[in-house]
Amino acid sequence: MKEKRTVRCGALNYGKAAAALALCTLLALALQQLGAHTENCLMIYLLGTIIIILETGGYLFGMGFAAVCMLVFNFLFTDPRLSFKVSDPNLLLTMGIFLVVSLLTAVLVTRLQQQERLARDLARRTQALFEISSGYLNLSGVDNIVYYGLRSLYSARGDRCVAYVASPSAGLSKPYYIAAQFDDPADLEGEALPGWCLVNATPCGAGTAFYGESHWLYLPIRSSGRVLGVLGVFCGGGQAGDEQMLFVRTVLSQMGLALERELGSGEKAKNSDVSSAGAPA
């Protein structure tokens, strides 16, 4: 699916480049017919190059386009016409400057687009975190809290996760996961690593110093110094990126707070039952 999309994007970029080249050439020919100077015709190609860089978002593609434009300009607009020879050395200088300007513009535009993409991603992540946090304020029930976290991580970033809650008697609870996210049940590992993580209160798995060959990354769910459970993030053979980790840890802290609140209120209720049972008549 990703391959198909990449091929389609590639074909679309080539299509845009072809259309831009055709339009620039037509316009330059028309302007030349009206008496415009040759250098002005080159400016049309520069405009086309900038637009292609904006559209394709890659400076290599833009530079390739600039090179093709330069060749077409040389072929159609410089003496001797319809050949790649150049009789006027000044035009060589002009074309050289054209390439340099194209390169600089490509670099600047690409950086600007990257920054814009980062800013947008940041805004989106912040919005997602805000919504997740707001959702936790009104949730009750351990199951609800855990499943909400799993669904949020999947919908925000596509992260497939499994969670375990610390059980007072037997270490770990049953695994919490959303079956629809796992086509292959073999992706789910056993409880050895999550148990280790819970006992040692230390992350382990993919990208860590402990059991780094695992396909999963396990993180303790903490709150007020206590480890309330373990969250496993499926990395599929790779490593979790810094942005991913930041997002997951933020959600994890919210999950931890909600779990502490839930487990704490459960204990309070138990204690108040015990004290009322033991009170003198």
Place this chain on the structure above:
Amino acid sequence: MCECFSCRQAEGWRLILGYFGVILMLLGGIILLPLLVLPAYPDEGGQAVFFILPGCGAVLGGYLLALLIRGRPRGRLRKHQDAVIVVGAWLLAITLCAIPFLLTGNYNFTQAVFECTSGWSTTGLSVVEVEAAPRIFLMYRSVMLFFGGVGLVLVMLSVLSDSYGMRLYSAEGHADRLLPNLASSARTILAIYAGYILAGTVLYSIFGMDWFDALNHSIAALSTGGFSTRAASIGYYDSPAIELVTVLLMLLGCTNFLAHLYLIRGRLKNFFGYCEVRFCLFATAFVSPLLAGLLLTGGLSDTLPRALRDGLFQTVSALTTTGFQSIPGFAGFPGAALLVLILLQLIGGGTGSTAGGIKQFRIYILYKDLIWTLRDKFSHRRVVHDDAIRRPDGLQQVGTRTRGEVAGFVLLYLAVFALGSFILSCYGYPLAESMFEFSSALGTVGLSAGITAFDAPAGVLWTETAGMLLGRLEIYVVLLAAVRAAGDLKNGAAALAGQLKGRMRR
């Protein structure tokens, strides 16, 4: 986002300008299309510059405007701003497409705008001397007919999948949605259209037209535009076969697009059961012999077969609002025949087609309204009737509100017709010919009694231009857009004045 009045207004206008940007890019591409003719006619290469400059300029300008909406949340269109987009798009198309004519130096602004309005509204009235005009310009007119017939918004929606698509589609006067997805509907309509044009071109070529004339006439017939590459129109060929092909294409062009889908799928019962198809066939069958009789008795046709041929052709040409001619002209036409043609031009073609006029659907509803009213007068007042008319996809209930809207529209249409005819007659033209000419413009027909010409007064051309635009956009959209735009301008000016006052106080 700030929800204050000024910010919401600004958001709406940003969206409008963004859409205009997309439309400009499409228009740029449309203006460049006639260049494809040059390989066949290389001696007209010198004309290319008249298309390249506005075409490339439009693409670039449109690209810059479209950046206003690219990669950003779209914002909200306020009430009736969809009408502003539709009318603005049409005005933009007409003005931009007039530039190639202006650049030749052979036409002034009035003539250039008139020709483009005629093309985009698929009227067919012309100030161009077709026998002397370069072929690239003849093809250019046909290109305008093609896209004008389908609808500018539809063309935009076929490439731009959009949440406001349905509003814009309805605002342009399309009542039917062929398929659940609007972009698919748009592409289906374009495909149907292109298929018929190809078939028409092949048929015309078989019957003796050269490929260039065949393609242009096929587009003109199906779009019910009527721009011919010959001064004598279809009459130049004097061929019953060519006239028959033209009649078929004109009838197809004036048929609702949804009905076409049923026809193509072989659901003939739905197709022939549709009220407009029945009305069109009945009107053609009834009026053709009547007009033939008038032509024969008026001495305009020599023999009965010739009179029937001309009667059929001109009836279909006027009813479908195409505007092709098989006879030399309408000057000296008997008054009765002119009246028949005026009525046909006012009635027009089918809704959701390329044709103009009041539309057969509305006339049919008025007719049924009369029948139902008479029936109600004679039946007991406690009897309840379920009044409905047949459409391709089934029965449609017709309540009093619909009947009222149709009557109101027809009244408004006739008022505009009366006003336009009055203006033309003020220039000294006989009343009958003024009415004929303006009904042709308002109904986007294209038949001319000789008033429309290269040297016609500017006031006449502008009156007809306004008539063509009002007729194509069915009047209400233009009024809504004008009211909305005026309101926004007034509020914008008030907000600006308030801001300036505040700054001066500080």
